[in-house]
Amino acid sequence: MTKLVDITNIIRSKNSGPYELTMDIMFKTLEDYENVCSNKIINEKLICELYKISKEDIINIIEFKPANAIKITIKRPIASGDLGETDVYGAQQHAPLLSIEL
Secondary structure, eight states, rough: OOOOSSSSEEEEESSSSSTTTEEEEESSHHHHHHHHHTTTTHHHHHHHHTOOOOOOGGGEEEGGGTTEEEEEEEEEESSSHHHHHHOOOOOTTGGGGGBOOO
16 A cells, blocks of 8 residues: 555645644656546545544635646634644644555
8 A cells, every 4th residue: 555645745724824734745656646636536525534624614625737736725714823732833733644554
């Protein structure tokens, strides 16, 4: 079984404003990108399971072929900088994606 981390150059997360998080997955090759996209490996069900969120909390999942990338945007469970929030920049929120196996 192949791991997502083995076929990507970058898996990262960041704020997309104070109320949203964006995760970027950038693939090493067009072939790997197209394989993941055509098999719908990155999908709403998977993101809901990994992030323990409802489907309504997913803003979008965008496949962007010019960059061999998939961008996922979700609602933040706690606004950036709010009391109880532990990652003000959203830079550590990509960790659940690291466990994906193909």
